[in-house]
Amino acid sequence: MKKPSELVFPGSFSGENHWYPKALNATIHPMVNFFLNLTKDRIISRYCHLNPMVNRDKLDEILSYQCKHFLWGGADLINATSAEGKRQMVVIENNSCPSGQKSMPLVDDNKEDGSYRLLIERTFKPLLKRKVTGMGQDGKLALIYDKNYMETSGYAAVIADVFDEQVLLVPYYNGDHNDHIKVEDDILSVEHNGEWHKLRGVFRYLTQKPWNRLPLSCKTKILNPIVACLAGGRNKMVAAKAYDIYNTELSEFGLSISTPETIWDVQKAEVPLWVQKMGGQAVIKIPYSNAGQGVFTIINQDELDRFMDMDIEYERFIVQSLIGNYNWSSTSSKGKFYHVGTIPNPKGETFVTDIRMMVSSTHSGIKPLCVYSRKAHTALADHITDGSDSWSMLGTNLSIKEGDNQWSSDTNRLMLMDRRDFNKLGIGLDDLIEGYIQTVLSTIAIDKMCKMLYNSKGKFRMRLFKSLNNDHTLLNEILKPSS
Numbered sequence: 081m082k083k084p085s086e087l088v089f090p091g092s093f094s095g096e097n098h099w100y101p102k103a104l105n106a107t108i109h110p111m112v113n114f115f116l117n118l119t120k121d122r123i124i125s126r127y128c129h130l131n132p133m134v135n136r137d138k139l140d141e142i143l144s145y146q147c148k149h150f151l152w153g154g155a156d157l158i159n160a161t162s163a164e165g166k167r168q169m170v171v172i173e174n175n176s177c178p179s180g181q182k183s184m185p186l187v188d189d190n191k192e193d194g195s196y197r198l199l200i201e202r203t204f205k206p207l208l209k210r211k212v213t214g215m216g217q218d219g220k221l222a223l224i225y226d227k228n229y230m231e232t233s234g235y236a237a238v239i240a241d242v243f244d245e246q247v248l249l250v251p252y253y254n255g256d257h258n259d260h261i262k263v264e265d266d267i268l269s270v271e272h273n274g275e276w277h278k279l280r281g282v283f284r285y286l287t288q289k290p291w292n293r294l295p296l297s298c299k300t301k302i303l304n305p306i307v308a309c310l311a312g313g314r315n316k317m318v319a320a321k322a323y324d325i326y327n328t329e330l331s332e333f334g335l336s337i338s339t340p341e342t343i344w345d346v347q348k349a350e351v352p353l354w355v356q357k358m359g360g361q362a363v364i365k366i367p368y369s370n371a372g373q374g375v376f377t378i379i380n381q382d383e384l385d386r387f388m389d390m391d392i393e394y395e396r397f398i399v400q401s402l403i404g405n406y407n408w409s410s411t412s413s414k415g416k417f418y419h420v421g422t423i424p425n426p427k428g429e430t431f432v433t434d435i436r437m438m439v440s441s442t443h444s445g446i447k448p449l450c451v452y453s454r455k456a457h458t459a460l461a462d463h464i465t466d467g468s469d470s471w472s473m474l475g476t477n478l479s480i481k482e483g484d485n486q487w488s489s490d491t492n493r494l495m496l497m498d499r500r501d502f503n504k505l506g507i508g509l510d511d512l513i514e515g516y517i518q519t520v521l522s523t524i525a526i527d528k529m530c531k532m533l534y535n536s537k538g539k540f541r542m543r544l545f546k547s548l549n550n551d552h553t554l555l556n557e558i559l560k561p562s563s
Contacts, residue, residue: 176313
């Protein structure tokens with residue numbers, strides 16, 4: 081059932097409303113706590129010691145980078161290895177407006193709003209220092225969301241505390257009757273209890289086609305702006321191109337964004353050819369879906385046939401090399417990589433996991449906020465058998481879609497960075513550092529793509545975007561500027 085708009089007051093934050101029960105009283109693992117408190121110089125020294133071909137000055141510049149558009153993101157990373165034992169953290173995607181706070185144990189028990197407050201103070205508050213032209217001092221603050229009420233209401237309460245004012249908490253669902261929000265003179269306004277309020281700042285948690293409801297250019301300050309989604313934060317097609325472009329720049333400095341081999345702009349009829357080229361195992365993605373939707377792992381002909389029989393509204397797809405078990409991973413130009421997985425349980429079973437690392441841009445660079453992990457439904461099999469279900473072994477997303485704009489979460493597969501779960505992940509401090517650097521690199525790549533998509537006058541370069549992502553269904557979804 082759709083929630084109505086609410087007014088959130090200072091002093092209303094209460095931890096039990098904004099954390100999963102299993103995370104609320106968890107004790108953070110000392111190694112994760114240590115990682116989150118490492119200084120930039122110590123991270124650089126350690127990373128360059130282990131990777132002597134990396135240019136130290138360039139890495140310092142990267143970790144000090146201040147984003148212009150993509151201010152808050154969360155990368156999904158896979159801990160992978162090759163037969164030769166080459167370990168690496170592989171970026172699967174980087175999400176604009178990511179979840180994660182409700183899964184993160186407190187770093188300091190005396191700071192009960194945790195990294196909710198860190199994000200608001202480090203990133204959202206500095207964004208609002210500049211006044212919104214044409215509004216005066218009357219603009220309100222709002223949080224606009226389409227899922228994840230547990231976290232979004234937490235952010236709203238912290239914003240109310242940090243700014244010491246009432247905050248509007250506003251649902252804004254895809255495909256719904258949304259006459260309670262409007263844009264006039266490039267300023268967002270929200271209707272609440274029969275009265276319209278102009279907004280000077282918006283914390284946005286829209287994950288489902290957000291470009292069909294909010295404009296690309298807006299005087300109201302928005303975290304994150306819509307361009308961050310189109311440039312890669314909710315668009316895997318353009319993200320792949322952003323990573324490729326940035327990797328060209330990074331190559332001379334001994335750095336790169338590690339991703340599966342990716343083929344973009346694939347029409348549906350071409351998909352079987354690319355799957356065959358990768359050895360019969362691949363991942364097919366609808367580039368604009370998220371929350372575990374629109375991702376299809378293929379390990380046999382039956383799974384490929386099921387995908388080909390689906391009626392999908394979009395025209396272009398991406399095909400990636402599949403990281404599975406060594407015996408059934410894709411063969412790519414970089415070789416064959418497979419999941420490290422969890423430490424075997426008492427039954428000898430290993431499970432696929434991913435790591436979500438959330439970061440935000442600050443005045444002193446891109447900083448980590450929180451980390452959590454998710455594991456797959458079933459154990460990773462050594463060999464494929466008739467009827468093998470690849471998604472149950474490889475899919476890690478916790479979101480469950482129950483209907484239009486209705487979601488639940490499978491928290492049984494959530495793995496916390498606490499004293500109990502962290503030991504099962506099979507990762508160490510250097511893996512956390514590597515994951516952080518991969519997250520920062522992918523964040524910068526998307527932010528650079530955001531900059532490329534605006535001209536010197538601040539106008540969105542739609543022609544360039546079409547050349548990067550010529551999918552007519554997507555292009556027709558983008559909210560057109562008012563005339």
